Amino acid sequence: MSFSITILGSSSAKPTVDRHPSAQIVNVHEQHYLVDAGEGVQQQLIRAGINPLKIREVFISHLHGDHVFGLFPLLSTLGLYGRKTTLRIHAPAPFGELLDVHLRYFDRELPYPVEWSETDTTKHALLMENRTLEVWSIPLRHRVPCAGFLFREKRPPLNVEKYQIERYGLSIAQITAAKRGEDVRLDTGEVIPNAELTYRPYEPRSYAYLSDTNFSARAANLCRGVDLMYHEATYAAAERRAAKERGHSTTLDAAKAALKADAGRLVIGHYSSRYKDEQVLVDEARTIFPETYAAEERTTFTIEKQR
Amino acid sequence: MSFSITILGSSSAKPTVDRHPSAQIVNVHEQHYLVDAGEGVQQQLIRAGINPLKIREVFISHLHGDHVFGLFPLLSTLGLYGRKTTLRIHAPAPFGELLDVHLRYFDRELPYPVEWSETDTTKHALLMENRTLEVWSIPLRHRVPCAGFLFREKRPPLNVEKYQIERYGLSIAQITAAKRGEDVRLDTGEVIPNAELTYRPYEPRSYAYLSDTNFSARAANLCRGVDLMYHEATYAAAERRAAKERGHSTTLDAAKAALKADAGRLVIGHYSSRYKDEQVLVDEARTIFPETYAAEERTTFTIEKQR
Numbered sequence: 001m002s003f004s005i006t007i008l009g010s011s012s013a014k015p016t017v018d019r020h021p022s023a024q025i026v027n028v029h030e031q032h033y034l035v036d037a038g039e040g041v042q043q044q045l046i047r048a049g050i051n052p053l054k055i056r057e058v059f060i061s062h063l064h065g066d067h068v069f070g071l072f073p074l075l076s077t078l079g080l081y082g083r084k085t086t087l088r089i090h091a092p093a094p095f096g097e098l099l100d101v102h103l104r105y106f107d108r109e110l111p112y113p114v115e116w117s118e119t120d121t122t123k124h125a126l127l128m129e130n131r132t133l134e135v136w137s138i139p140l141r142h143r144v145p146c147a148g149f150l151f152r153e154k155r156p157p158l159n160v161e162k163y164q165i166e167r168y169g170l171s172i173a174q175i176t177a178a179k180r181g182e183d184v185r186l187d188t189g190e191v192i193p194n195a196e197l198t199y200r201p202y203e204p205r206s207y208a209y210l211s212d213t214n215f216s217a218r219a220a221n222l223c224r225g226v227d228l229m230y231h232e233a234t235y236a237a238a239e240r241r242a243a244k245e246r247g248h249s250t251t252l253d254a255a256k257a258a259l260k261a262d263a264g265r266l267v268i269g270h271y272s273s274r275y276k277d278e279q280v281l282v283d284e285a286r287t288i289f290p291e292t293y294a295a296e297e298r299t300t301f302t303i304e305k306q307r
Numbered sequence: 308m309s310f311s312i313t314i315l316g317s318s319s320a321k322p323t324v325d326r327h328p329s330a331q332i333v334n335v336h337e338q339h340y341l342v343d344a345g346e347g348v349q350q351q352l353i354r355a356g357i358n359p360l361k362i363r364e365v366f367i368s369h370l371h372g373d374h375v376f377g378l379f380p381l382l383s384t385l386g387l388y389g390r391k392t393t394l395r396i397h398a399p400a401p402f403g404e405l406l407d408v409h410l411r412y413f414d415r416e417l418p419y420p421v422e423w424s425e426t427d428t429t430k431h432a433l434l435m436e437n438r439t440l441e442v443w444s445i446p447l448r449h450r451v452p453c454a455g456f457l458f459r460e461k462r463p464p465l466n467v468e469k470y471q472i473e474r475y476g477l478s479i480a481q482i483t484a485a486k487r488g489e490d491v492r493l494d495t496g497e498v499i500p501n502a503e504l505t506y507r508p509y510e511p512r513s514y515a516y517l518s519d520t521n522f523s524a525r526a527a528n529l530c531r532g533v534d535l536m537y538h539e540a541t542y543a544a545a546e547r548r549a550a551k552e553r554g555h556s557t558t559l560d561a562a563k564a565a566l567k568a569d570a571g572r573l574v575i576g577h578y579s580s581r582y583k584d585e586q587v588l589v590d591e592a593r594t595i596f597p598e599t600y601a602a603e604e605r606t607t608f609t610i611e612k613q614r
Contacts, residue, residue: 039380040347073346192386
């Protein structure tokens with residue numbers, strides 16, 4: 001029951017020799033979700049050993065080029081690969097217009113459907129859910145409409161303790177009832193409380209992607225208790241003014257957000273091209289939030305299950 | 308008086324781990340021209356140590372994604388860099404519509420003008436000229452309107468042989484007349500023929516970019532005598548049918564074009580992703596055209612001056 005995040009792009013808008021613009025793969029239970037798609041993401045996927053065909057849905061935080069330019073080449077390539085399943089893209093308006101233009105000029109005959117699902121970046125809303133996962137929008141504070149994403153595992157179903165099954169000789173019907181959360185009546189008439197029989201195999205895990213944004217207390221609160229938070233830290237603390245003006249965060253902003261959210265770990269990225277060594281940024285953030293790590297391209301952060 | 312070609316992308320449409328889609332910088336007399344712009348070209352420029360601001364004009368052969376997706380991110384970045392000079396882009400219709408969409412959604416306030424100059428891909432026409440260079444379109448045979456480019460140095464002005472100036476004690480006026488191509492009358496009344504006094508410092512050099520295309524005798528003829536020809540060789544000879552159907556060339560098609568054009572050297576590129584080692588393609592082409600070389604990314608082919 002995987003829950004991991006693979007970083008594909010860690011730079012901000014200005015190109016650099018060895019980093020790529022924002023993109024990540026969030027893998028929840030072997031379902032792959034692409035979060036943002038800077039230029040070159042398709043090649044980064046291949047280099048990271050991830051088959052682009054595995055992408056189920058795409059989540060775009062905002063319509064700045066460094067978060068979206070790589071999406072259109074990827075759509076074409078999925079066509080070349082013969083994809084058949086629908087690709088849904090969550091993005092703010094007016095993404096639909098960009099998509100229409102791309103399809104009209106470059107991909108008139110895509111072998112698979114592409115659907116745009118409009119994100120209202122002002123709302124904390126459920127964007128997607130399946131049996132085991134919910135994805136919510138997190139309104140952010142940037143120069144254009146922008147929302148991050150909260151990936152939240154649903155609470156796993158109850159399991160029945162094996163030794164209790166043995167001990168009481170529970171029938172299939174009794175096991176099923178326990179899994180539904182019910183107390184179990186034995187043949188003797190004794191009632192065993194559900195809590196003695198069952199457990200959740202793991203605590204639901206969650207991941208928040210917060211980029212691009214100024215510091216936002218609201219966003220941090222919406223991610224309360226998140227296991228892993230990715231927060232842009234375009235600038236070092238000294239560039240506080242530039243961050244504020246450009247709708248970005250410093251290392252300390254990111255750290256404060258993680259602290260406020262009581263996050264398990266913080267991963268910072270979206271580095272300005274002026275910083276050759278991201279360690280200085282990580283060190284700054286750690287002065288407020290010790291469990292800070294650098295987003296490094298083609299590395300994966302795993303959120304382990306906890307009982 | 309430089310004349311060189313730096314390869315930035317050597318792959319065809321399907322992405323690979325270590326190649327990028329088509330793009331090249333043609334440097335003539337320190338003026339830089341970008342020819343085609345596959346995804347990732349801006350990063351390739353930086354890796355090759357070429358300042359993107361130096362690009363004077365852009366030439367796009369056709370509107371397939373692997374030749375143009377990298378252009379729009381580059382336009383944005385040139386804006387971030389504060390470019391002021393006009394960027395002219397030569398491309399077939401309907402490129403203007405794509406450009407309008409990009410500017411409207413991503414770059415409303417570019418600090419420099421971008422101009423589209425429409426290429427008629429059915430004609431051999433002069434697209435650009437300055438004091439020392441002409442660029443001509445070369446109609447190609449592909450699945451969509453497509454034209455390659457012929458970069459042709461103008462004949463350099465006549466120089467006067469220094470030893471002749473000494474020998475005859477030529478005045479400034481006489482030197483100027485000789486440079487104009489005139490015979491020179493000495494004070495003695497003797498007339499010295501221009502051909503004895505003058506020489507061209509070098510033979511005009513030329514470079515042809517032919518991609519994407521089936522074999523085209525017309526295109527090869529239009530490039531007669533070219534010093535260096537770049538010709539797509541998407542496929543090995545065994546894939547002749549696929550090449551024909553897809554509007555591409557095999558190694559042997561490229562070699563035949565170079566032979567027909569009496570080219571100095573042939574550079575092949577636009578390799579299908581199925582070929583891990585381009586040497587096999589080069590070897591095939593050399594069976595017909597021995598002076599064949601592989602386009603390797605971030606390497607430069609120089610055309611030396613010849614007297």
